[in-house]
Amino acid sequence: MAVLEATVRESVVRSGDEAAAELFNAHYPRLAGWCRRLVDDADTAHEIAAEAFARLWSRWSRVEDPRGFLYVTATNLVRDHWRKVERERRGMHQLRTLAHTGAQRPPAADPDLRTLVEALPDRLRVPVLLHYYAGFPVADVALLLDRKEGTVKSDLHDARARLRKALEGAR
Amino acid sequence: MSDRDDLDRLLQPPVEPLPPPPGAFDRVRRTARRRRWARAAMSAGAAALIVIAGVPGTLFVLQGRDGRIADPPATERNASSSAAASATAEAAPPVATTGGGAAPGRGPGGGPPGGPVPPGFAPESVTFVSSGLGWALGGAPCSDPPCTSVVRTEDGGRGWEGIPAPRTGGEDEPDGVSELRFADPSNGWAYGPGLWSTHDGGATWHDVDVPGGGRVIEAAAAGGWAVAVVSTCGKDPDCGSFRVYGTPAGADRWRPLPGGRGTAGDGVAGVSLTVRGRNAYVAGGGPSGAAIWSGPMDGTGGWVRRAAPCRDGAYPAGITSASDGEFVLVCAGRPGAGGQPKIAYLSGDGGTSWRRGGDVPSGGLVTSVAATPAKIFVATNHGLLISGDGGRGWRRDLAGRGFDYVGFTTDQQGVLVPTGADPGELLFSYDAGRTWSRERFR
Numbered sequence: 001m002a003v004l005e006a007t008v009r010e011s012v013v014r015s016g017d018e019a020a021a022e023l024f025n026a027h028y029p030r031l032a033g034w035c036r037r038l039v040d041d042a043d044t045a046h047e048i049a050a051e052a053f054a055r056l057w058s059r060w061s062r063v064e065d066p067r068g069f070l071y072v073t074a075t076n077l078v079r080d081h082w083r084k085v086e087r088e089r090r091g092m093h094q095l096r097t098l099a100h101t102g103a104q105r106p107p108a109a110d111p112d113l114r115t116l117v118e119a120l121p122d123r124l125r126v127p128v129l130l131h132y133y134a135g136f137p138v139a140d141v142a143l144l145l146d147r148k149e150g151t152v153k154s155d156l157h158d159a160r161a162r163l164r165k166a167l168e169g170a171r
Numbered sequence: 172m173s174d175r176d177d178l179d180r181l182l183q184p185p186v187e188p189l190p191p192p193p194g195a196f197d198r199v200r201r202t203a204r205r206r207r208w209a210r211a212a213m214s215a216g217a218a219a220l221i222v223i224a225g226v227p228g229t230l231f232v233l234q235g236r237d238g239r240i241a242d243p244p245a246t247e248r249n250a251s252s253s254a255a256a257s258a259t260a261e262a263a264p265p266v267a268t269t270g271g272g273a274a275p276g277r278g279p280g281g282g283p284p285g286g287p288v289p290p291g292f293a294p295e296s297v298t299f300v301s302s303g304l305g306w307a308l309g310g311a312p313c314s315d316p317p318c319t320s321v322v323r324t325e326d327g328g329r330g331w332e333g334i335p336a337p338r339t340g341g342e343d344e345p346d347g348v349s350e351l352r353f354a355d356p357s358n359g360w361a362y363g364p365g366l367w368s369t370h371d372g373g374a375t376w377h378d379v380d381v382p383g384g385g386r387v388i389e390a391a392a393a394g395g396w397a398v399a400v401v402s403t404c405g406k407d408p409d410c411g412s413f414r415v416y417g418t419p420a421g422a423d424r425w426r427p428l429p430g431g432r433g434t435a436g437d438g439v440a441g442v443s444l445t446v447r448g449r450n451a452y453v454a455g456g457g458p459s460g461a462a463i464w465s466g467p468m469d470g471t472g473g474w475v476r477r478a479a480p481c482r483d484g485a486y487p488a489g490i491t492s493a494s495d496g497e498f499v500l501v502c503a504g505r506p507g508a509g510g511q512p513k514i515a516y517l518s519g520d521g522g523t524s525w526r527r528g529g530d531v532p533s534g535g536l537v538t539s540v541a542a543t544p545a546k547i548f549v550a551t552n553h554g555l556l557i558s559g560d561g562g563r564g565w566r567r568d569l570a571g572r573g574f575d576y577v578g579f580t581t582d583q584q585g586v587l588v589p590t591g592a593d594p595g596e597l598l599f600s601y602d603a604g605r606t607w608s609r610e611r612f613r
Binding site for chain 2: 021028029030032033035037046049053056057058069072073076079122132133143144146160163164167
């Protein structure tokens with residue numbers, strides 16, 4: 001990670017497509033892979049990662065720590081994607097109900113990360129994604145989310161408690 | 172395996188990198204470049220004009236205090252909104268792509284009669300000349316591109332109808348347009364990077380030669396005059412050299428304004444434009460420091476350059492003026508991990524002198540600034556920051572969302588443009604920013 005950050009900072013002093021390509025090559029694969037763990041398919045993961053870069057470059061040409069911007073943007077896009085998928089699920093469920101099946105959507109057979117994290121409120125979900133999944137230290141998460149470090153720690157603690165409870169309930 | 176182990180395994184799974192698809196880098200760069208030009212042309216906080224986007228749909232009410240979006244109520248906004256939504260659903264080809272072929276004036280300002288809003292209309296820019304009358308420029312799917320479309324509202328965004336649009340493409344085209352401004356019910360301009368004008372309320376549009384042959388990156392109008400900031404950088408999006416041109420609102424007689432030129436922006440922020448009375452104000456960073464260029468739009472006097480109060484490498488992220496004549500300037504530092512330092516400054520003498528309002532919360536990156544006599548609004552990629560005491564204290568509203576633009580048509584009526592992911596949605600406030608209503612167009 002240190003090497004990666006050094007590469008990114010070095011790229012800042014250069015301009016134009018060369019630095020942009022370097023930034024892209026350094027961050028895109030892992031960002032897209034991170035997204036892939038949270039969405040249904042690789043195409044959606046690529047769309048989100050590409051959109052995060054487009055937003056970065058559409059607004060800033062020189063950013064000291066683009067990683068924070070990229071992951072926060074991707075986190076928001078993943079959340080939007082989840083909401084869209086959930087709306088579609090609800091729509092399908094209503095259709096099934098209307099079709100007199102009366103069947104409820106079966107609970108997830110495996111309480112995977114997405115299912116668990118999706119159930120968290122926004123306040124807890126975002127720090128979980130940034131800290132545990134994207135690997136940001138608590139101090140960076142606090143800065144990214146404009147919260148106090150203590151608040152982030154408390155949120156993460158709260159999130160862990162909820163997730164543990166969800167794990168137990170799924171057994 | 173213990174619970175703790177299960178939890179850690181779930182929370183910290185290995186991330187397998189996904190290599191980008193072929194051509195992804197070039198596509199992303201092109202997309203970013205297009206948006207960059209559009210964004211540069213979008214930051215005006217005009218006194219008489221407001222920029223943004225919109226079309227009709229179901230209104231949802233937001234509870235803004237804690238940034239949470241309330242569950243949508245069952246009722247729609249009003250009859251006109253419902254009627255417009257029905258028209259949208261039944262619409263045939265986008266009327267707005269037909270260029271200047273409309274029937275003559277039955278609309279406001281001699282404008283054309285309205286038709287249905289093009290299905291799938293995605294607004295990009297909106298301009299209001301009063302709390303009721305406004306227009307939105309955007310795109311809509313169609314079988315015969317270009318699909319630039321314009322819609323009009325006469326009731327403050329509650330109902331919309333399609334009108335003719337410039338027959339051109341988006342910001343990728345040399346004469347394409349991405350932004351829209353109207354000076355009054357008759358005279359308006361679509362621009363970025365090209366320049367088109369109408370003097371009959373949008374019934375007909377004319378392709379105007381961009382003065383100086385550059386790209387129009389910003390425009391505004393007030394007091395019977397219009398002003399355009401034109402890039403003199405060719406196709407380099409990181410260049411900040413500009414020249415300012417002015418024209419009477421009712422004509423296309425663009426003239427360079429004496430002294431209205433400079434270098435603003437270092438590729439990070441571009442310029443910000445606001446107008447008040449017959450004067451215009453352009454703020455930007457630059458190699459010789461942050462500055463504000465100002466002068467009359469009618470060319471009756473020379474423009475002056477004054478140093479902006481931004482220090483330590485900070486740049487003017489937004490300048491605006493409230494209806495009481497107070498100017499607000501937000502200086503922002505180099506963006507870092509999801510945020511940037513920001514300071515709000517105020518001026519009661521048209522930008523001649525500035526006093527420090529206060530520190531703005533560092534979280535989030537500034538995209539736009541607006542002000543009313545009672546409040547300052549700073550849109551960021553992480554919520555809306557609001558100060559009710561001249562910039563000393565701030566609260567963050569709608570924290571879960573990012574916004575590209577905030578503007579106020581009146582002291583009570585404002586609009587927010589959410590960041591790109593959902594281009595069919597706008598947020599309106601009709602109570603001075605206390606609550607925001609979500610307008611969905613799809």
